[in-house]
Amino acid sequence: MKINSYITLLFSVSLLLGCSGTSKIPEGDLLYTGHNLSVKKGEEPKKIRKSIKSELDDMIRPKPNKSIFGMRPGIFFYNLAGDVKKEKGFRYWLKYKLGAEPVLMSKVDLDYNQKVIQNFVENKGFFNANSTADTVQKGKKVKANYEVTLNNQYKIKSVIFPADSIVLAKEIGLLESTSILKVGKPYDLEDIKNERARIDAKLKERGFYYFNEDYLLIQVDSTVANHEVDLRLKIKNNIPEKAKNQYKVNDVYVYPSFNLKRDTVANRKMDTIKYKDLTIIDNKTVFKPFIFDKTLLFDKGELYNRTTHNLSLNRLITLGTFKFVKNEFRENKSAKNELDLYYYLTPLPKKSIQVEALAKTNSANYSGTELNVNWSNRNLFKGAELLTITAFGGLEVQVSGQNRGFNVYRFGGEASLVWPRFISPFEMRSGSAFAPRTKASIGYEYQLRTKLYSLKTFNSSFGYLWKENEKKEHSLSIINIAYASPNNVTDLYQSQIDENPSLGKVIERQLIFGTTYTYTYTNTMLKNKKNNIYFKGGIDLSGNSLGLLLGANDSNNPKSIFGVPFSQYSKLELEFRHYYNFSKETTLASRIILGAGIPYGNSKEIPFIKQFFIGGTSSIRAFRARSIGPGTFDGNTVTDNSFLPDQSGDLKFEFSTELRAQLYKLVKGAVFVDAGNIWLLNKNPEKPGAEFTGQFMNQLAVGTGVGLRFDFNFLVLRTDLAFPLRKPYLPKGEQWVIDDIKFSDGGWRKENLIFNLAIGYPF
Numbered sequence: 001m002k003i004n005s006y007i008t009l010l011f012s013v014s015l016l017l018g019c020s021g022t023s024k025i026p027e028g029d030l031l032y033t034g035h036n037l038s039v040k041k042g043e044e045p046k047k048i049r050k051s052i053k054s055e056l057d058d059m060i061r062p063k064p065n066k067s068i069f070g071m072r073p074g075i076f077f078y079n080l081a082g083d084v085k086k087e088k089g090f091r092y093w094l095k096y097k098l099g100a101e102p103v104l105m106s107k108v109d110l111d112y113n114q115k116v117i118q119n120f121v122e123n124k125g126f127f128n129a130n131s132t133a134d135t136v137q138k139g140k141k142v143k144a145n146y147e148v149t150l151n152n153q154y155k156i157k158s159v160i161f162p163a164d165s166i167v168l169a170k171e172i173g174l175l176e177s178t179s180i181l182k183v184g185k186p187y188d189l190e191d192i193k194n195e196r197a198r199i200d201a202k203l204k205e206r207g208f209y210y211f212n213e214d215y216l217l218i219q220v221d222s223t224v225a226n227h228e229v230d231l232r233l234k235i236k237n238n239i240p241e242k243a244k245n246q247y248k249v250n251d252v253y254v255y256p257s258f259n260l261k262r263d264t265v266a267n268r269k270m271d272t273i274k275y276k277d278l279t280i281i282d283n284k285t286v287f288k289p290f291i292f293d294k295t296l297l298f299d300k301g302e303l304y305n306r307t308t309h310n311l312s313l314n315r316l317i318t319l320g321t322f323k324f325v326k327n328e329f330r331e332n333k334s335a336k337n338e339l340d341l342y343y344y345l346t347p348l349p350k351k352s353i354q355v356e357a358l359a360k361t362n363s364a365n366y367s368g369t370e371l372n373v374n375w376s377n378r379n380l381f382k383g384a385e386l387l388t389i390t391a392f393g394g395l396e397v398q399v400s401g402q403n404r405g406f407n408v409y410r411f412g413g414e415a416s417l418v419w420p421r422f423i424s425p426f427e428m429r430s431g432s433a434f435a436p437r438t439k440a441s442i443g444y445e446y447q448l449r450t451k452l453y454s455l456k457t458f459n460s461s462f463g464y465l466w467k468e469n470e471k472k473e474h475s476l477s478i479i480n481i482a483y484a485s486p487n488n489v490t491d492l493y494q495s496q497i498d499e500n501p502s503l504g505k506v507i508e509r510q511l512i513f514g515t516t517y518t519y520t521y522t523n524t525m526l527k528n529k530k531n532n533i534y535f536k537g538g539i540d541l542s543g544n545s546l547g548l549l550l551g552a553n554d555s556n557n558p559k560s561i562f563g564v565p566f567s568q569y570s571k572l573e574l575e576f577r578h579y580y581n582f583s584k585e586t587t588l589a590s591r592i593i594l595g596a597g598i599p600y601g602n603s604k605e606i607p608f609i610k611q612f613f614i615g616g617t618s619s620i621r622a623f624r625a626r627s628i629g630p631g632t633f634d635g636n637t638v639t640d641n642s643f644l645p646d647q648s649g650d651l652k653f654e655f656s657t658e659l660r661a662q663l664y665k666l667v668k669g670a671v672f673v674d675a676g677n678i679w680l681l682n683k684n685p686e687k688p689g690a691e692f693t694g695q696f697m698n699q700l701a702v703g704t705g706v707g708l709r710f711d712f713n714f715l716v717l718r719t720d721l722a723f724p725l726r727k728p729y730l731p732k733g734e735q736w737v738i739d740d741i742k743f744s745d746g747g748w749r750k751e752n753l754i755f756n757l758a759i760g761y762p763f
Contacts, residue, residue: 031142168211287379409448480512532581624754
């Protein structure tokens with residue numbers, strides 16, 4: 001036993017030494033383990049010292065090997081792989097993907113890093129700062145020590161803008177009141193650079209097409225007072241004459257069928273069409289002229305404007321019709337200070353067909369595959385309209401849960417037509433960088449739930465989609481019609497309806513005439529922010545106009561169209577997400593969802609397909625999909641069902657928070673807590689405890705768990721293992737089940753541990 005213990009101890013020590021990264025350091029070199037940076041206390045506030053230290057820590061190079069509790073597994077795997085001669089195979093992957101080359105002291109340039117520190121603090125206004133650099137060795141490891149004394153930070157005493165009489169100087173002078181450089185602010189070289197860029201951007205809005213920020217000079221005088229500077233903004237001498245002039249837009253030429261393989265277009269015979277201020281040169285007349293008038297925002301005779309320039313380009317790109325978009329500005333030879341604009345557009349193939357094979361999951365905890373065949377015509381009526389005809393078929397199964405064996409088969413089709421403009425009897429224009437869209441669609445779906453029933457669904461819609469900017473998006477569906485009809489209801493399902501009448505809602509014939517509006521705001525595309533947010537709010541109104549026309553005000557005697565009572569309700573749903581980024585690798589993500597649906601007039605309840613559900617892979621992950629609520633009602637024990645009924649409600653509250661951290665390259669880990677429930681607005685004798693009351697916060701389901709996310713860029717595969725902390729359907733006083741947690745108990749695991757397999761992040 002002693003020998004075995006010694007061998008085990010020796011192996012463990014060897015492994016730790018190997019993981020520490022020092023076992024194969026070349027003779028005369030040391031393993032670099034990072035740096036310490038000290039910003040000595042002075043007169044400046046602690047907040048400034050902390051900010052400077054944080055920025056300097058990111059600048060110092062090189063970065064050491066990653067360490068986990070003093071061990072460096074990257075170096076261990078790098079050494080373990082040995083010499084690798086081929087740029088492929090397991091050993092190459094082990095050495096260069098899983099492993100990491102040791103960072104040695106011979107690669108560290110102390111003098112260079114000290115200069116970086118000194119330059120940075122001087123650029124922040126600490127002109128009298130001092131910095132030092134040295135090292136501390138411990139065995140085969142070495143750490144760099146940097147120390148900086150800031151002394152006094154210089155402040156801005158005055159900012160002087162040019163007072164020349166030329167037009168350029170006058171235009172710059174108009175920008176003084178909004179300057180970044182303010183008297184009393186600390187001197188900061190970054191502010192000076194940003195001020196030059198700001199002035200250049202503003203001048204580009206005022207016709208100065210040929211101006212450049214390098215033509216501006218900001219002189220700094222640090223001798224005017226004690227720890228203060230004067231800043232004088234000047235236009236450099238001998239800048240090009242045309243950089244001083246404002247330019248107007250003259251003629252606009254559009255080549256809608258430009259071929260990149262041609263060297264020139266001048267020697268080709270083409271049709272020329274004059275349309276308003278546009279000259280359209282097109283030997284095929286592929287596009288109607290009005291589409292360019294609606295897309296290009298320049299008007300003849302107006303000053304050149306960089307924003308209008310970029311908006312026009314972006315609108316051409318977002319039409320979705322052109323493969324390449326190129327523009328060119330040329331000085332007009334016959335008119336002084338005027339520009340002619342040329343747009344060269346290479347169309348995408350007009351018709352295309354695409355086949356997609358998808359893997360998917362849904363909120364009901366089903367996973368499956370789907371095959372889509374899409375046929376597109378990108379210029380149906382020569383106005384950049386997009387016609388898409390889609391046929392699809394798919395299979396969905398439950399990997400885990402009571403619905404295993406009750407597979408779902410779906411097939412159907414949809415035709416949609418999108419106009420890249422507003423189609424309306426009223427004049428509607430958009431100055432956004434994104435072309436507004438009008439969309440009409442019609443579709444059919446047949447859904448077969450084996451052993452239960454089938455549903456046929458027809459839907460059609462007409463509405464608008466537009467984006468104010470990259471952060472704000474609107475969707476308005478003026479007409480939204482849906483009709484659902486059941487078929488082939490099995491005896492099994494009918495017997496369950498007899499025991500639990502609420503299941504009959506699923507297969508009721510439904511007719512919806514609605515209007516929906518959705519607003520979305522997000523800044524999640526900004527990757528360097530500490531806080532990112534996402535908000536989506538939607539309202540769904542149905543049957544209001546029909547209710548007024550037909551006088552529908554009695555839900556006990558509903559009005560019908562073609563023998564089917566139409567639904568009348570209002571539904572509101574709000575979702576807010578917040579992402580707090582501790583670093584690029586670690587994020588705290590949180591989400592809250594609020595929803596309410598109110599039936600009235602012709603309806604006692606909102607349609608089943610419009611009701612709220614909770615639980616499942618992207619909701620409260622410790623509970624099966626649609627198995628919670630409403631309220632304290634327990635739908636799992638009402639009947640001896642061989643399948644899980646769908647529990648739905650009129651009101652919804654859901655909250656989730658998840659700490660995400662990168663474990664290794666493509667692998668991220670998560671720890672999460674979910675909570676929420678659904679409720680009915682009105683009391684239902686068949687579902688005791690389901691109605692909403694003032695005690696709703698005491699009726700929340702709560703769960704927690706851990707998960708892994710495998711991020712392959714094109715696909716995120718997510719696994720979550722969760723278990724409940726609170727079960728709202730248990731008797732009062734017994735709902736918290738934390739004390740019952742027993743991971744070693746097979747019975748507890750079978751009843752409470754929920755494994756979720758999904759594609760994509762939950763939020």
